[in-house]
Amino acid sequence: xxxxxxxxxxxxxxxxxxxxxxxxxxxxxxxxxxxxxxxxxxxxxxxxxxxxxxxxxxxxxxxxxxxxxxxxxxxxxxxxxxxxxxxxxxxxxxxxxxxxxxxxxxxxxxxxxxxxxxxxxxxxxxxxxxxxxxxxxxxxxxxxxxxxxxxxxxxxxxxxxxxxxxxxxxxxxxxxxxxxxxxxxxxxxxxxxxxxxxxxxxxxxxxxxxxxxxxxxxxxxxxxxxxxxxxxxxxxxxxxxxxxxxxxxxxxxxxxxxxxxxxxxxxxxxxxxxxxxxxxxxxxxxxxxxxxxxxxxxxxxxxxxxxxxxxxxxxxxxxxxxxxxxxxxxxxxxxxxxxxxxxxxxxxxxxxxxxxxxxxxxxxxxxxxxxxxxxxxxxxxxxxxxxxxxxxxxxxxxxxxxxxxxxxxxxxxxxxxxxxxxxxxxxxxxxxxxxxxxxxxxxxxxxxxxxxxxxxxxxxxxxxxxxxxxxxxxxxxxxxxxxxxxxxxxxxxxxxxxxxxxxxxxxxxxxxxxxxxxxxxxxxxxxxxxxxxxxxxxx
Amino acid sequence: xxxxxxxxxxxxxxxxxxxxxxxxxxxxxxxxxxxxxxxxxxxxxxxxxxxxxxxxxxxxxxxxxxxxxxxxxxxxxxxxxxxxxxxxxxxxxxxxxxxxxxxxxxxxxxxxxxxxxxxxxxxxxxxxxxxxxxxxxxxxxxxxxxxxxxxxxxxxxxxxxxxxxxxxxxxxxxxxxxxxxxxxxxxxxxxxxxxxxxxxxxxxxxxxxxxxxxxxxxxxxxxxxxxxxxxxxxxxxxxxxxxxxxxxxxxxxxxxxxxxxxxxxxxxxxxxxxxxxxxxxxxxxxxxxxxxxxxxxxxxxxxxxxxxxxxxxxxxxxxxxxxxxxxxx
Numbered sequence: 001x002x003x004x005x006x007x008x009x010x011x012x013x014x015x016x017x018x019x020x021x022x023x024x025x026x027x028x029x030x031x032x033x034x035x036x037x038x039x040x041x042x043x044x045x046x047x048x049x050x051x052x053x054x055x056x057x058x059x060x061x062x063x064x065x066x067x068x069x070x071x072x073x074x075x076x077x078x079x080x081x082x083x084x085x086x087x088x089x090x091x092x093x094x095x096x097x098x099x100x101x102x103x104x105x106x107x108x109x110x111x112x113x114x115x116x117x118x119x120x121x122x123x124x125x126x127x128x129x130x131x132x133x134x135x136x137x138x139x140x141x142x143x144x145x146x147x148x149x150x151x152x153x154x155x156x157x158x159x160x161x162x163x164x165x166x167x168x169x170x171x172x173x174x175x176x177x178x179x180x181x182x183x184x185x186x187x188x189x190x191x192x193x194x195x196x197x198x199x200x201x202x203x204x205x206x207x208x209x210x211x212x213x214x215x216x217x218x219x220x221x222x223x224x225x226x227x228x229x230x231x232x233x234x235x236x237x238x239x240x241x242x243x244x245x246x247x248x249x250x251x252x253x254x255x256x257x258x259x260x261x262x263x264x265x266x267x268x269x270x271x272x273x274x275x276x277x278x279x280x281x282x283x284x285x286x287x288x289x290x291x292x293x294x295x296x297x298x299x300x301x302x303x304x305x306x307x308x309x310x311x312x313x314x315x316x317x318x319x320x321x322x323x324x325x326x327x328x329x330x331x332x333x334x335x336x337x338x339x340x341x342x343x344x345x346x347x348x349x350x351x352x353x354x355x356x357x358x359x360x361x362x363x364x365x366x367x368x369x370x371x372x373x374x375x376x377x378x379x380x381x382x383x384x385x386x387x388x389x390x391x392x393x394x395x396x397x398x399x400x401x402x403x404x405x406x407x408x409x410x411x412x413x414x415x416x417x418x419x420x421x422x423x424x425x426x427x428x429x430x431x432x433x434x435x436x437x438x439x440x441x442x443x444x445x446x447x448x449x450x451x452x453x454x455x456x457x458x459x460x461x462x463x464x465x466x467x468x469x470x471x472x473x474x475x476x477x478x479x480x481x482x483x484x485x486x487x488x489x490x491x492x493x494x495x496x497x498x499x500x501x502x503x504x505x506x507x508x509x510x511x512x513x514x515x516x517x518x519x520x521x522x523x524x525x526x527x528x529x530x531x532x533x534x535x536x537x538x539x
Numbered sequence: 540x541x542x543x544x545x546x547x548x549x550x551x552x553x554x555x556x557x558x559x560x561x562x563x564x565x566x567x568x569x570x571x572x573x574x575x576x577x578x579x580x581x582x583x584x585x586x587x588x589x590x591x592x593x594x595x596x597x598x599x600x601x602x603x604x605x606x607x608x609x610x611x612x613x614x615x616x617x618x619x620x621x622x623x624x625x626x627x628x629x630x631x632x633x634x635x636x637x638x639x640x641x642x643x644x645x646x647x648x649x650x651x652x653x654x655x656x657x658x659x660x661x662x663x664x665x666x667x668x669x670x671x672x673x674x675x676x677x678x679x680x681x682x683x684x685x686x687x688x689x690x691x692x693x694x695x696x697x698x699x700x701x702x703x704x705x706x707x708x709x710x711x712x713x714x715x716x717x718x719x720x721x722x723x724x725x726x727x728x729x730x731x732x733x734x735x736x737x738x739x740x741x742x743x744x745x746x747x748x749x750x751x752x753x754x755x756x757x758x759x760x761x762x763x764x765x766x767x768x769x770x771x772x773x774x775x776x777x778x779x780x781x782x783x784x785x786x787x788x789x790x791x792x793x794x795x796x797x798x799x800x801x802x803x804x805x806x807x808x809x810x811x812x813x814x815x816x817x818x819x820x821x822x823x824x825x826x827x828x829x830x831x832x833x834x835x836x837x838x839x840x841x842x843x844x845x846x847x848x849x850x851x852x853x854x855x856x857x858x859x860x861x862x863x864x865x866x867x868x
Binding site for chain 1: 542543544545546547556557560561564567568571572575576578579582583586587588589590591592593594595596597598599600601604605608609612613616617619620622623624625626627628630631632646679680681683685687688690691692693694696697698699701714716717718719720721722723724725726727729
């Protein structure tokens with residue numbers, strides 16, 4: 001047991017002020033984190049409604065529920081909402097905002113006003129994009145490939161693009177803020193190699209956000225110039241090159257995958273250490289693998305172009321680099337597994353979500369070996385195999401990791417516990433529902449079913465029906481946390497400062513934390529996961 | 540299983556090679572997935588302690604283990620990479636002698652042209668056992684020609700030529716899909732590939748009612764209609780360079796570069812003649828943008844190919860006569 005006791009103050013960041021203005025004008029990173037949670041959850045609901053529409057339509061081979069144009073808008077807006085307004089901000093902007101300064105022993109991020117600004121920028125981007133959805137939607141696919149997007153589509157491409165463009169600045173500002181915070185705001189004694197691995201993951205993510213996001217901003221801008229002003233950049237009839245767009249788009253959008261997955265990986269490292277009551281195995285290898293993934297992630301974009309007429313030799317270069325980036329991901333997985341060895345595994349809800357993460361991320365990562373393989377990718381490119389693969393990474397990996405982290409830090413954020421049993425049921429439902437939804441899609445993909453198909457040959461129906469059934473279970477699995485978290489927020493049992501007996505500075509202050517986080521600046525004298533030293537063995 | 544297909548038909552020479560590689564990766568990934576999940580489950584159960592009060596062993600890591608589980612996946616990945624690249628090169632490099640077919644993707648249909656004149660929409664008839672190369676482009680937006688049974692696919696890109704090649708090994712009817720999203724009826728841009736025995740294929744070619752002569756003949760007709768022949772004379776007396784023997788040969792440009800005259804070069808020279816001026820010729824040629832459509836362009840290319848004795852067109856007479864049958868000769 002930890003020997004220090006926390007003196008509780010009646011004032012915390014939630015009850016210090018109650019007015020709406022005190023939220024909308026707050027500079028407190030914890031409140032901003034919760035405000036992100038509100039808007040990202042809204043984004044998730046919007047994306048989920050479109051996903052439900054897609055799966056219902058695909059229950060039959062005919063296009064009998066909605067028209068082809070509506071279907072095309074549904075999968076486009078599902079992708080746009082989930083990628084730009086859920087996956088990219090979920091862990092860094094919600095969990096990162098909340099726990100990063102606490103983990104560093106800081107009062108706030110380095111630039112609290114810019115932090116609030118990035119939330120507003122995000123919301124403006126969201127209003128623009130969701131406004132585009134309400135006024136007719138967009139049908140280009142979330143990838144906006146020209147010349148369709150610039151020359152042919154009569155949907156709201158410009159407004160959606162503008163929304164994505166604006167949202168990008170929120171991501172850049174958050175990345176910049178976090179990077180400076182990690183460099184400048186660490187508590188005395190908190191050296192780089194004493195940092196929690198979540199901080200390393202957020203640092204690596206910030207690097208990608210700062211260097212990658214401007215490229216998508218420029219690319220979307222060029223797209224807008226071509227669509228609105230007829231400037232020939234990508235459209236071949238205007239002298240442009242459509243493949244150039246794909247290079248520029250994926251130069252950001254592939255690293256963006258690492259913006260989505262690195263922070264959840266960091267959260268997993270925290271949760272796995274806590275509930276194994278143990279050091280993370282190979283701390284520095286896990287830390288540096290985050291940086292390696294961030295750096296190598298910039299060098300693999302053209303594996304999205306293996307069938308887009310690039311030279312076979314450049315395809316080979318991008319294939320080999322893609323295999324190289326698989327290694328640090330494998331290293332992380334092996335280290336997490338080894339962390340559990342000779343641990344004292346505490347089967348609490350966050351750990352059950354980690355088990356789910358490990359199973360799904362494993363499949364997601366390993367199926368990347370198929371898509372990186374030139375010989376096999378020619379066949380599976382643009383099929384449901386790819387759809388299944390990236391959902392295993394982004395939903396199975398990133399969203400499971402987000403939920404693991406959320407269940408872990410929820411008592412810190414709200415000061416209250418939730419039902420452990422309900423949370424375990426939700427984790428199991430999500431795991432089962434997810435596999436039922438997406439595993440059949442690997443088979444569909446190898447059979448040759450292309451993605452973005454409103455209608456499909458009848459022999460693919462059974463697998464599609466399985467997928468639709470799984471999606472319903474998955475939906476229930478995601479609905480449950482919304483219910484028990486809401487209940488917990490108002491009626492949950494008081495959590496106390498450290499319900500998980502975890503290491504880490506965020507657990508040394510009260511829950512919910514003080515507005516200024518710590519009564520006194522903490523001084524750090526040990527590594528991140530010194531469970532062995534801090535707790536006495538029970539004989 | 541229960542009437543549900545779990546594996547696509549294997550109907551080309553490349554298909555078994557792709558599938559063998561696929562099954563190898565399935566085996567490798569299944570091994571690692573089972574290994575890691577078994578370890579996670581084993582550790583989770585063996586070391587379970589729900590008191591939350593115990594702590595785990597004070598283990599920090601092991602450099603030999605880290606090196607091992609970095610190197611082993613790396614080596615396995617490189618084996619997959621090498622094997623994949625071999626299969627890939629076979630899949631994208633056609634053999635020297637192929638039966639040539641041309642295609643255009645347009646929202647929302649595939650138009651195919653056979654060199655001896657047959658045209659078809661959303662169906663493609665091909666003979667068994669011959670290597671076939673389909674060269675294609677797109678008229679409006681991106682498309683992608685995908686035949687799962689043959690394990691081949693390539694994007695159709697406006698302004699460029701792509702190609703796939705395959706050698707069918709099984710007669711039958713196979714799906715043909717557009718695999719690059721192209722708007723409203725993307726999922727309706729599908730068709731059927733008919734792989735036929737040689738004689739059935741010949742009968743189909745003969746019986747289909749040839750429209751407008753061979754591609755080469757149509758190309759030659761267009762060549763005269765557009766008055767290309769007034770400058771591009773085969774005896775090198777015109778204001779433009781002779782096109783005889785041009786296709787596939789290196790061309791020395793005015794800017795000192797050398798390019799190989801392939802399909803893309805010919806297309807570019809027709810649409811934007813000033814881009815790559817041939818050494819010794821002035822910038823006289825006007826653009827033919829808007830005067831020739833994609834199908835016409837393909838016919839022109841087929842005609843230019845015939846002038847250098849390459850391509851399927853060599854057998855046909857230069858006067859535009861219909862070739863009796865373009866079977867295996």
